[in-house]
Amino acid sequence: MKAGDLLPRTICDIPMLLFRDKDGHATAIKDACSHRLAPLSAGVYQDGEVMCRYHGLRFGKGGKCVHNPHGQITDALSVRSWATVERHDLIWLWMGDIKAADDSLIPDLSFIDRTPAHGKFTGYLPTKANFELCTDNILDLTHTDYLHPDTLGGGGLTRAKEKVKVEGNIVTVRWENPNEVAPPALDRELDRPGSLANTFTEVVWYPPAVMKLCVHVEPVDPLNGSPVESVTMHIMTPEGAMKTHYFVLSTRNFRTDDPGYNEALGKFVNNIFATEDKPMLEAQQARMGTGDLWACNPALLPIDNAAVRARRILAHMIEKENNGEAA
């Protein structure tokens, strides 16, 4: 989001407007004028403020009304705002009470900061499926063997069998493939493609829906070169009960100074998500209708272990919050 941009985005069914205030800080306010609900995103950006296009009211940082051409400025003219922090190339929103916002709850994604500009790419995929279906998709990566058999998968994860670990509210799922040729996308980046390697794939899930996916390939014989690794963040932000903003930010430890390669890789990977994952998630949601997963009586398998753990933790946190307890 550049200075001067008016970025509308609906989150948890609330239409929001994001823009940068005079100091360049990201501000998130309700995308509906306090006067008559005209969308402020259809307004005019002026020097860190936004003017409603309908009757000229102007709003600044924190949603405060800063100009009313038709009378006094009162508190009632302000619009709701949400706490924001910029960290790890992302704007983080606190959906609850602005005073309770606690940025220490943001997971450490500093691998993003440490990666040079041409060693990472982003993706954004609006998906007509519940955010937890999208999370499940990452927490069970055996799907890559069937949904992306010729690109991201190849049978390795199905063979490996997952190991799941829960620490506090964090779920880790890991697949180990020792002494095998690595999956093609990473094998070809080794000094000697085709040589045996020890590979692990690991997803760490942080509530509510932030995931760090690491694929690490280390040649068995150190003479065959140093390890290659990609670490990708997947974030599922609910737009509504059946719609998700799916954000991707992928880093790697190789070829990090080649803008052309970086762009081509980003296109390749985002195209897989857009043409294979997204249609599958949306078709799954369509079959489920408006009910949740449990209402559909799914026949769960061992591969669902991590996803089920994450769902339970989140359900528990929501229950506690609804009961007024600290999560």
Add this chain to the structure above:
Amino acid sequence: MKAGDLLPRTICDIPMLLFRDKDGHATAIKDACSHRLAPLSAGVYQDGEVMCRYHGLRFGKGGKCVHNPHGQITDALSVRSWATVERHDLIWLWMGDIKAADDSLIPDLSFIDRTPAHGKFTGYLPTKANFELCTDNILDLTHTDYLHPDTLGGGGLTRAKEKVKVEGNIVTVRWENPNEVAPPALDRELDRPGSLANTFTEVVWYPPAVMKLCVHVEPVDPLNGSPVESVTMHIMTPEGAMKTHYFVLSTRNFRTDDPGYNEALGKFVNNIFATEDKPMLEAQQARMGTGDLWACNPALLPIDNAAVRARRILAHMIEKENNGEAA
């Protein structure tokens, strides 16, 4: 509507068909055959009657079944009709009991009749917003300063502050701009453009949603020419709770014999309504969802005064009608 036309139009969620009977009078009947609800607007017009395309029943004036190829004509075969009057270039419908229809309630819009053919133009804009939002838009013309800053507005109405007058069930709102250069659209029609003028802008609202909008510009120095004036009717006919047929008929006292100018002006003005007002009204409605304005807790301003008065009068009339009292 020409003789022979079958004009379907949904009003207050009722699908209606309008056509001219043998004598040329406008008839409004339900657009659904009494037999099996086939739309009569998909039928065939024949000499002041309409034949259902499904099984050949024919209906005339007042919805009476005039031909049944399959048996007797009975009263049950007639379809509902509504009282109509043609006046001021418009067809007026009485939505209630046909016997209670009272054409003395039609406001005097005889300025339309007095205007020569090339001194007036019409507009029709189906709008996905509640009819009262559309009415509010006309009763608070300060919006022209922000939504149409370079054409219809320019800041004058915001400066003027409105004066609101209520007489019986009629609301008048007026803005006065003495001793100023008139808004560009009318200033350029004066004998000496750019000269000082006394301008007033006045909207008279008649329930349920008929408005007469007059802009009158009189040069301060009579030597600078005679007054120019435009008078425009705005009618908001509900199609349903969230859809409005927005009708416009605009007259003026200058260049009333130039068909080319008239057509160009009509296109220009209708384009403003279609590309600026309509999207704003629809976006506002989308933000409001299916609830009414009050449920959205708007922070009203002095500029809403006339609109709120009109809403209250109408709510009161509806309440009285629902209680069986004369409005």
Add this chain to the structure above:
Amino acid sequence: MKAGDLLPRTICDIPMLLFRDKDGHATAIKDACSHRLAPLSAGVYQDGEVMCRYHGLRFGKGGKCVHNPHGQITDALSVRSWATVERHDLIWLWMGDIKAADDSLIPDLSFIDRTPAHGKFTGYLPTKANFELCTDNILDLTHTDYLHPDTLGGGGLTRAKEKVKVEGNIVTVRWENPNEVAPPALDRELDRPGSLANTFTEVVWYPPAVMKLCVHVEPVDPLNGSPVESVTMHIMTPEGAMKTHYFVLSTRNFRTDDPGYNEALGKFVNNIFATEDKPMLEAQQARMGTGDLWACNPALLPIDNAAVRARRILAHMIEKENNGEAA
């Protein structure tokens, strides 16, 4: 449906998948994987089985899970299936308990089997209308005189007046036109077009929505040639409450060995259904909203006799079934 096809079809709001098993038999299973509801129709057909594209489970005949790459095969992994029989060029489904399936309830449509390949054509029309509206359309063929006046109709059926006969759960409606020139489509197939003929048109309805429509034209003078006849099956399979799969299979006793004529005739007839019947049925449904026909208070006519009988029989059968009695 060829071997290897995966044919998705929603019936009574249930998404189904049809395919041929190893022996070539048609199998109908739920089009949602037991594991996570991914549509199996987006899967991969392999040798009489279908593999889910999401996590690789495979399903065969009767919905049985035959392969699970992630663990044991359990009964819970099977998906629901429905009884099927292939007869008269059609796949028949039993929507209820698979053990209660009774193929003796399939009406005798052996005229289809007796017709050579180039003496019959098929049609399929997804229609946004309740299946009983579609049935009504065939049980009252006087509509052809108004909806298809220049092709299938011409006034004969309106003149003839229908005779309705009910035997058990079967309704027959018949129109007789003795000593008249036959309708153009069949008249031109006589040895001497334009000669007088005795024509009858008969529809036999079998519950729930199978119809056999016969038009039989016999020259009054046997010297003018032998009778020509077309027999057409119409089946209305509900996709949902307001959507119907409309299937047509039409046979005739003339020009049964001319593939070009057969194809042209099929296109001609299907085009009439698609451009005249379907829009009328959908417009009728749109006027009715989500309510049933009776809620709309239709003014029924003698021509509705057969349709009303069929509706009553079906309502009675459904009531009995809901009460646990044999239909």
